[in-house]
Amino acid sequence: MGLGRDLEGLLVRRGEAGYEDLRAAMVWNGLKPERFPDVIVQVASERDVLTAVRLARSAGMRVAVRAGGHNWAGTSVRDGGMLIDLSRLDACAVDTASATAGAQPAARGRDLAAALAEHGLAFPVGHCGSVALGGFLLSGGLGWNPGVWGPACLSVAEIEAVTAAGEAVRCSEDENADLFWAARGAGPGFFAVVTRFRLCLRRLPAAITTSAYVFPLPRVAEVTSWAVEVAASLPPAVELSIMLGTAPQEPGTKAIVVTATSFADSADEAARSLTAFRACPLAERALARVAEQPATFDALFEGAGALWPERHRVAADTHWSMEDLGALLPLLADDVAKAPSGKSLVLANIPPAAVLPDMAFSVLGRSYVVGYAIWQDPAHDQANIRWLREAMGKVAPLAVGHYIAEADLPAAASRSRRSFTPDTWERLQAVRARWDPEGVFQPYLRP
Numbered sequence: 001m002g003l004g005r006d007l008e009g010l011l012v013r014r015g016e017a018g019y020e021d022l023r024a025a026m027v028w029n030g031l032k033p034e035r036f037p038d039v040i041v042q043v044a045s046e047r048d049v050l051t052a053v054r055l056a057r058s059a060g061m062r063v064a065v066r067a068g069g070h071n072w073a074g075t076s077v078r079d080g081g082m083l084i085d086l087s088r089l090d091a092c093a094v095d096t097a098s099a100t101a102g103a104q105p106a107a108r109g110r111d112l113a114a115a116l117a118e119h120g121l122a123f124p125v126g127h128c129g130s131v132a133l134g135g136f137l138l139s140g141g142l143g144w145n146p147g148v149w150g151p152a153c154l155s156v157a158e159i160e161a162v163t164a165a166g167e168a169v170r171c172s173e174d175e176n177a178d179l180f181w182a183a184r185g186a187g188p189g190f191f192a193v194v195t196r197f198r199l200c201l202r203r204l205p206a207a208i209t210t211s212a213y214v215f216p217l218p219r220v221a222e223v224t225s226w227a228v229e230v231a232a233s234l235p236p237a238v239e240l241s242i243m244l245g246t247a248p249q250e251p252g253t254k255a256i257v258v259t260a261t262s263f264a265d266s267a268d269e270a271a272r273s274l275t276a277f278r279a280c281p282l283a284e285r286a287l288a289r290v291a292e293q294p295a296t297f298d299a300l301f302e303g304a305g306a307l308w309p310e311r312h313r314v315a316a317d318t319h320w321s322m323e324d325l326g327a328l329l330p331l332l333a334d335d336v337a338k339a340p341s342g343k344s345l346v347l348a349n350i351p352p353a354a355v356l357p358d359m360a361f362s363v364l365g366r367s368y369v370v371g372y373a374i375w376q377d378p379a380h381d382q383a384n385i386r387w388l389r390e391a392m393g394k395v396a397p398l399a400v401g402h403y404i405a406e407a408d409l410p411a412a413a414s415r416s417r418r419s420f421t422p423d424t425w426e427r428l429q430a431v432r433a434r435w436d437p438e439g440v441f442q443p444y445l446r447p
């Protein structure tokens, strides 16, 4: 371990003071994995990443990587080997002339959005402002305004990475294209350390507007059927999402909430874009309604953040399906009504039909459903995890795969593989064999 002296950052071995606190801090989820790396290296610079990978190679250690710690399953925390913690690499620099930004992997969506807004620019960051770019972009990144901006990885122009050989490389469509292909979707099985992303920026929408209807949960079938119909007539700049869970501001009431967020160039355009949503034939039956409320990215983050409160224990799982949501959500309503924790919820949306370039991320279905068990008391771990698995199991026969960023990877050995098309999975193995022939980087958790 002599090389550790070359690190500017921190190196903590298992058993040393501070190890357990640092290990726990690697994972945002209050539910911490029972896995224990031999060494955690908290790097202080991009150069440190090179040093750490070389150190791991020379010590024969496998490498796992952590950026923002938001993977629900705590994929960065593995048994044995070295965990490289990138949390101090959180800078972003905007270049207005080229409308690009250089961002380090632990930069959070909220911070990037704020830096860009000063220049009238934006990026499809994750729905919750605390999500860091690293794992989000590598997984594909289902961020805000997907109908216009697409999955966030589509706006990654280039990455800088440290490879298993301990070398720094630059990757884009023109340079090391196979590693770049993998970096746009491989998620928590990527086999290099990304130290910097070059992002293509978008114009900040001048008018962001949110509308919502809250209906009693037993109306799930008719509300979903309307939502699917209206989604088809909304312009791409309106993001429609459906939540099954506890009604906002009404702790005792289970509800289905349909939200439409418009990203428009003017207040008039925002109002026009929501015409079909405004004309909801079920509106009279709504328990509550939010009517075209102006919003900022900060307000959007605040709304999303309320769904996933800090310091809670969470189990999450996803399904892509070729069925429409009208066939899926009614199957989940009973489970949502009976969830052991009132904070648990199901989110669903209809991914925009888009032709994506060749990259590891792909939209696997017409509909997307994600379930979250959210609770606080460790004594209730088993009941809540069981609830999530039983609920998502109702949809499983109609599912065609998972989204790697939010799949319940510990649940079954197939979750990682089924997050890709069979061809993509094969190609990922081939690209990994080329860039990491000795298996320096940890494989997927339960591939």
Ligand SMILES: Cc1cc2nc3c(=O)[nH]c(=O)nc-3n(C[C@H](O)[C@H](O)[C@H](O)COP(=O)(O)OP(=O)(O)OC[C@H]3O[C@@H](n4cnc5c(N)ncnc54)[C@H](O)[C@@H]3O)c2cc1C
Pocket: 028, 064, 065, 066, 067, 068, 069, 070, 071, 072, 074, 075, 076, 077, 086, 105, 125, 126, 127, 128, 131, 132, 133, 134, 135, 136, 138, 139, 140, 141, 142, 143, 187, 188, 189, 190, 192, 193, 194, 195, 308, 405, 406
């Ligand atoms: C509150 C919350 C809200 C979320 N909202 C969304 C959302 O709106 N849309 C969405 O798509 N996802 C969302 N997610 C899921 C999130 O995108 C993924 O969990 C993602 O992995 C988080 O990135 P991270 O860097 O924080 O993850 P980490 O836990 O730090 O890393 C996860 C894995 O990614 C890999 N990794 C991360 N950084 C690097 C790097 N620089 N180089 C190499 N490998 C790396 C590692 O394999 C690591 O195990 C949300 C998660 C939470 C907790």
